[in-house]
Amino acid sequence: MDKLVNASAPQTDFAGNTYSGTELLLQQLQKSLELEAILNSYYTFIQSELDLLSLSYQHQDIQSVLMRHAAGLEAPCKVHQLRLNGNFLGELHYYFSTSPNKQQLSWLKHCEVNLLYPLHNALQFRRLRFQAVRDHLTNLGNRVLLDEVLQQLLTEHERHNQRHALVLLDLDNFKAVNDIHGHQCGDHVLAEFAAILQQQLRGSDRLFRYGGDEFLVIVDSPDEITLQRIFRRLQLSIDSHPLLREHAITCSAGAVFVKPSHDAESLLEDADKALYCAKRNGRNQLVTPATLALTQFG
Numbered sequence: 001m002d003k004l005v006n007a008s009a010p011q012t013d014f015a016g017n018t019y020s021g022t023e024l025l026l027q028q029l030q031k032s033l034e035l036e037a038i039l040n041s042y043y044t045f046i047q048s049e050l051d052l053l054s055l056s057y058q059h060q061d062i063q064s065v066l067m068r069h070a071a072g073l074e075a076p077c078k079v080h081q082l083r084l085n086g087n088f089l090g091e092l093h094y095y096f097s098t099s100p101n102k103q104q105l106s107w108l109k110h111c112e113v114n115l116l117y118p119l120h121n122a123l124q125f126r127r128l129r130f131q132a133v134r135d136h137l138t139n140l141g142n143r144v145l146l147d148e149v150l151q152q153l154l155t156e157h158e159r160h161n162q163r164h165a166l167v168l169l170d171l172d173n174f175k176a177v178n179d180i181h182g183h184q185c186g187d188h189v190l191a192e193f194a195a196i197l198q199q200q201l202r203g204s205d206r207l208f209r210y211g212g213d214e215f216l217v218i219v220d221s222p223d224e225i226t227l228q229r230i231f232r233r234l235q236l237s238i239d240s241h242p243l244l245r246e247h248a249i250t251c252s253a254g255a256v257f258v259k260p261s262h263d264a265e266s267l268l269e270d271a272d273k274a275l276y277c278a279k280r281n282g283r284n285q286l287v288t289p290a291t292l293a294l295t296q297f298g
Contacts, residue, residue, distance in 0.1 A: 080108075084116045089123060135209040137187055138194035146208040146216060150264040153218065157258050164258045165222040167231075168271040169197075171213040172250040172283045181247075189249060196237045196244075200230065216271070219255075224288050227255050231286040250284035257289055 077096065082089040092112060094100075100108070133145035141149070156162050171193060178186040190213060197207055197215060206218040219227065231253055238244050238251055254274025258267060278287040 078108075080112060082112065082116060082119060084120050087120075089116070089119050138191055138209050140194055140198075140215070141206070141208040143208070143211060146210070147264065149206060149208075149218065150267065153258065154262065154264065154267075157262075158260065163221050165219040165227060165255050166258070166267060166271045167217040167219060167227065167253050167255045167286075168210065168268075168275045169215045169217065169251055169253045170275055170279070172252055172279075173248050174213040177247050177249070185247075189243060189247060192241060192243050193238070193249070193251075196234065196241060200233045200237055202230075205230075222255075222257070224290050227288055228286060235284070252278040252283045253286040254278050254292075255286060255288045 078094040078100075080092045080094070082092060092108075092115075094108060133142055133148075134140070135142045153164055157164065171189070174186065174189065177189055190209075194207075194209065194215065197217070201207060201217060202220075204220040208216045208218075210216040219230070234251060238249060252275060254271050254277060256267065256270040256274055262270070274287040274289070274292050277292055278285050281287070
């Protein structure tokens with residue numbers, strides 16, 4: 001294994017500024033990892049026109065550099081692959097207003113060397129984290145991730161009064177699929193249903209496998225009409241899916257709006273009560289707080 005420069009040692013750029021090597025290298029790395037959901041993605045670091053490399057921000061001159069490229073004019077750039085022990089970690093894209101000199105290139109190489117192990121460790125951690133919070137069958141978030149997200153959601157609701165709804169969904173007639181056709185067929189049905197959910201939900205909505213044949217959706221900024229519209233789209237997709245139609249699969253759902261009085265346990269209990277009401281009333285329907293109130297009143 002190649003010997004690397006100590007990334008935690010203070011680093012000095014050519015403007016005379018001193019940084020912690022780890023801090024300098026990982027600030028932008030952390031931002032990139034938060035924004036990118038896929039491992040081995042590309043990480044872009046911008047060359048400053050006045051200083052050397054700054055990993056903490058994108059220099060405003062990058063737009064003029066890209067415009068020169070678009071116009072067919074010369075504007076130097078370099079692409080360096082990052083590899084550790086033969087494993088590809090990503091790429092660094094450098095953009096320059098003028099051709100870099102040897103001193104600048106040496107500084108860039110120094111940064112790359114310091115970046116390898118922190119990047120490798122961060123990607124490894126992300127990979128393990130991804131495996132720990134994902135359901136292996138559907139690739140949706142699992143109960144571990146759901147518990148974390150619910151705590152964050154309740155905190156956001158308390159601080160900012162953001163409006164959310166929980167929708168708990170259950171497949172009707174799923175037990176018969178497992179009993180008659182086996183668990184392999186049942187797994188196929190679950191995976192196809194999860195794919196339909198992902199297609200029909202909005203980008204801001206968050207989806208989890210709650211357990212067994214139950215799924216949970218966190219809907220942002222919902223109202224009764226929005227929930228009914230989403231559920232109707234889901235029903236139409238299920239009805240038109242060959243595998244789900246073959247096994248007479250439908251879906252029941254119960255929705256609850258997040259209230260200040262809720263904690264995670266009571267929130268899930270209220271969603272479960274609404275789902276039970278949907279099952280009891282004939283299945284293949286969504287029970288919202290409004291319809292639940294009418295049912296209880298009646």
